[in-house]
Amino acid sequence: MDQGSQSERVAEPLPRVSTGIFGLDNILEGGFVPGAVYIVQGTPGAGKTILSNQFCFHRVVQGEKVLYVTLLAESHSRLMQHLSSMSFYDASRVPDSVFYVSGFDDLQNEGLQGILRLLNSESTRLNATTIVVDGLFVLEESVASEREFRQFINHLSSLASLLGSTILLLTNSRRGPTSPEFTMVDGWIEIGMMTLDYRSYRYLQVHKFRGSGFVLGRHMALVGNDGFRVLPRLETVTGLAPNNGSDAPPLSSGVVELDRMLHGGLPHGSSTLVLGPTGIGKTTLGLQFVAEATPEQPGLIFSFYETPARIARKAAGVGLRLAEQIEAGSVEVLWQSLTDTLLDDIGYRLLGAVRRRGVQRLFVDGIDAIEQSSIYPGRLAPFLAALANALRDEGVTTIFTSEIPQLVGGEAEIAFGAVSAVAENIMLLRYVELEASLRRVFSLVKVRESDFDASVRELSITAQGLQLKPLPAPMEGLLTGHMTRYPSSVV
Amino acid sequence: MSASPRHVLLVEDEPGTMTTVALLLEMLGHRVSRAANGKRALAMLLQERPDVVVTDYMMPHMNGLELIAAMKADASLATVPIVLTSAAMPAHVDSQVAADAFLRKPYRIDELTGAIDRALQRRRTPPP
Numbered sequence A: 001m002d003q004g005s006q007s008e009r010v011a012e013p014l015p016r017v018s019t020g021i022f023g024l025d026n027i028l029e030g031g032f033v034p035g036a037v038y039i040v041q042g043t044p045g046a047g048k049t050i051l052s053n054q055f056c057f058h059r060v061v062q063g064e065k066v067l068y069v070t071l072l073a074e075s076h077s078r079l080m081q082h083l084s085s086m087s088f089y090d091a092s093r094v095p096d097s098v099f100y101v102s103g104f105d106d107l108q109n110e111g112l113q114g115i116l117r118l119l120n121s122e123s124t125r126l127n128a129t130t131i132v133v134d135g136l137f138v139l140e141e142s143v144a145s146e147r148e149f150r151q152f153i154n155h156l157s158s159l160a161s162l163l164g165s166t167i168l169l170l171t172n173s174r175r176g177p178t179s180p181e182f183t184m185v186d187g188w189i190e191i192g193m194m195t196l197d198y199r200s201y202r203y204l205q206v207h208k209f210r211g212s213g214f215v216l217g218r219h220m221a222l223v224g225n226d227g228f229r230v231l232p233r234l235e236t237v238t239g240l241a242p243n244n245g246s247d248a249p250p251l252s253s254g255v256v257e258l259d260r261m262l263h264g265g266l267p268h269g270s271s272t273l274v275l276g277p278t279g280i281g282k283t284t285l286g287l288q289f290v291a292e293a294t295p296e297q298p299g300l301i302f303s304f305y306e307t308p309a310r311i312a313r314k315a316a317g318v319g320l321r322l323a324e325q326i327e328a329g330s331v332e333v334l335w336q337s338l339t340d341t342l343l344d345d346i347g348y349r350l351l352g353a354v355r356r357r358g359v360q361r362l363f364v365d366g367i368d369a370i371e372q373s374s375i376y377p378g379r380l381a382p383f384l385a386a387l388a389n390a391l392r393d394e395g396v397t398t399i400f401t402s403e404i405p406q407l408v409g410g411e412a413e414i415a416f417g418a419v420s421a422v423a424e425n426i427m428l429l430r431y432v433e434l435e436a437s438l439r440r441v442f443s444l445v446k447v448r449e450s451d452f453d454a455s456v457r458e459l460s461i462t463a464q465g466l467q468l469k470p471l472p473a474p475m476e477g478l479l480t481g482h483m484t485r486y487p488s489s490v491v
Numbered sequence B: 001m002s003a004s005p006r007h008v009l010l011v012e013d014e015p016g017t018m019t020t021v022a023l024l025l026e027m028l029g030h031r032v033s034r035a036a037n038g039k040r041a042l043a044m045l046l047q048e049r050p051d052v053v054v055t056d057y058m059m060p061h062m063n064g065l066e067l068i069a070a071m072k073a074d075a076s077l078a079t080v081p082i083v084l085t086s087a088a089m090p091a092h093v094d095s096q097v098a099a100d101a102f103l104r105k106p107y108r109i110d111e112l113t114g115a116i117d118r119a120l121q122r123r124r125t126p127p128p
Helices: A003-007 A048-063 A075-085 A104-126 A136-142 A146-163 A180-184 A235-239 A255-263 A282-290 A307-316 A322-328 A344-355 A367-372 A377-393 B015-027 B038-048 B065-071 B109-122
Strands: A035-043 A065-069 A099-102 A132-133 A164-169 A185-196 A199-209 A216-223 A228-230 A270-278 A299-303 A332-335 A361-365 A397-403 A425-434 A438-446 A455-463 A465-470 B007-013 B031-035 B052-056 B082-086 B102-104
Touching: A048 A065, A048 A075, A048 A099, A048 A132, A048 A164, A048 A228, A065 A104, A075 A099, A099 A104, A104 A132, A104 A136, A104 A146, A136 A146, A136 A164, A146 A164, A146 A180, A146 B007, A216 A344, A228 A344, A235 A344, A235 A377, A255 A465, A270 A282, A270 A377, A282 A299, A282 A307, A282 A361, A282 A397, A282 A425, A282 A465, A299 A307, A299 A344, A307 A322, A307 A332, A322 A332, A332 A344, A344 A377, A367 A377, A367 A397, A367 B038, B007 B015, B007 B038, B015 B031, B015 B109, B031 B038, B038 B052, B038 B065, B052 B065, B052 B109, B065 B082, B082 B109, B102 B109
Parallel strands: A035 A164, A035 A185, A065 A099, A065 A132, A132 A164, A270 A397, A270 A425, A299 A332, A299 A361, A361 A397, B007 B031, B007 B052, B052 B082, B082 B102
Antiparallel strands: A185 A199, A199 A216, A216 A228, A425 A438, A438 A455, A455 A465
């Protein structure tokens, strides 16, 4: 035997069955394992029934058959009525491919042995490879001893293995991790609800998953007409390691003078943070950047504050034909409501829109709105770093705006951490008092691995867009908001 | 509502549906026997001799269509009127042909008594 090859042998990954649930396969590193038993635990209303039925109908689309056994009082017709509003539900698949039966009579007359016999006979009769038992807690309550219940779970594991079936056990029991069912099954998924202040959130957490790694911790979840969606924490899926950038030529910023200051344009695949107070021209700068998009180099405006119609009007006011570009499909505008939005939902929506059209120019207006969606402030920096990194991986050149609270004066503070991870380029826009009038000024603070013109320019918004021109005389004090001429002795 | 009290064999695997439907039928004056699946129903039929069978389709061990087929194969049971109920039927089955009356779940109790009447009437009327 070749000892060397034996020692280098790589373990074969276990086969998987895709769950068909957004995000869950990522968390489980591929899906459920055939022949395994999983507990799906959650309070009433958390989404166990929707999650399990969505899995069932996904397996049916793959050509499989499903046995769904209930031990609860809810009727199957009522269950199907409730599911009928879900996009995954296909009434034509019932009962040929999804067969709903009650196990109540078998449990009452023959106990747990009756349930085992039912699962065996019905799944064999239907040739079902996915089995759901809805109401595990009813079985727990019906046994005389923990030992009997432990034996049942043991037999169930053997049955799943012999049939090659994936078995989901749904329960709303509050029993803990030391209970036999949790120690004996192959996996344990918890779906829960939590309330912070006045908002309630769904989450999914995998506590145990035999046979492979899985993404630890809580992940926010959503239930809508498209079914159950899990949002794996973005930083756990995309990673935090920065990529190495791109050698592609820079992209025009859409402002001629700014391109000169950048010595060509924005580095391809880089992220730029545009800092400035409200009304100073951050959005106009972003619009000019995206207006350079072409069908081959599509653009996306992801806006939190201004609706698509308002953005189109604003663009027209500075000479941009954004409406025509939107019509032609080279630019898309997505408006994201700030109401009850989840951080990861924003991230996946943004990345989905980028990937869908192969976006090259992205304008996110603004990054502060993303901060407002963060339940846990400590997550914001790693989330933004992961988002920026995922965008770089897609080869997207991005402009983020961030609002400075002070209109004039004060320090230009950035509200979130990890700025270096988020933005390789930083632009600062400020109102300053100059010669008894309020002016706008612009400066490049940082540009990725590139020389750039760091001089302060006066910024004006005209019908032809942003214009940058040299200051009337050498000045200082941009950061304070009170610019003054250099002393004559220095000039 | 049915004109006269009947003996109904209710075949239903869902305990909630079984209890409620049986109770409502009994309140209307009918006598109700209960079976949780087709296999149990078949065993009860010879002893109980009901006037009508109301059976669900999706049940373990023996589904509603298998029960109907077994009844039709037995000369002593072939004339018992049958009402088939289900939230869904197999694509290849004409539910109106499979039984004397078909009722889609969920149904109201007056719809069920109407279906029982239709099934009884159909068996009384000789085929043309």
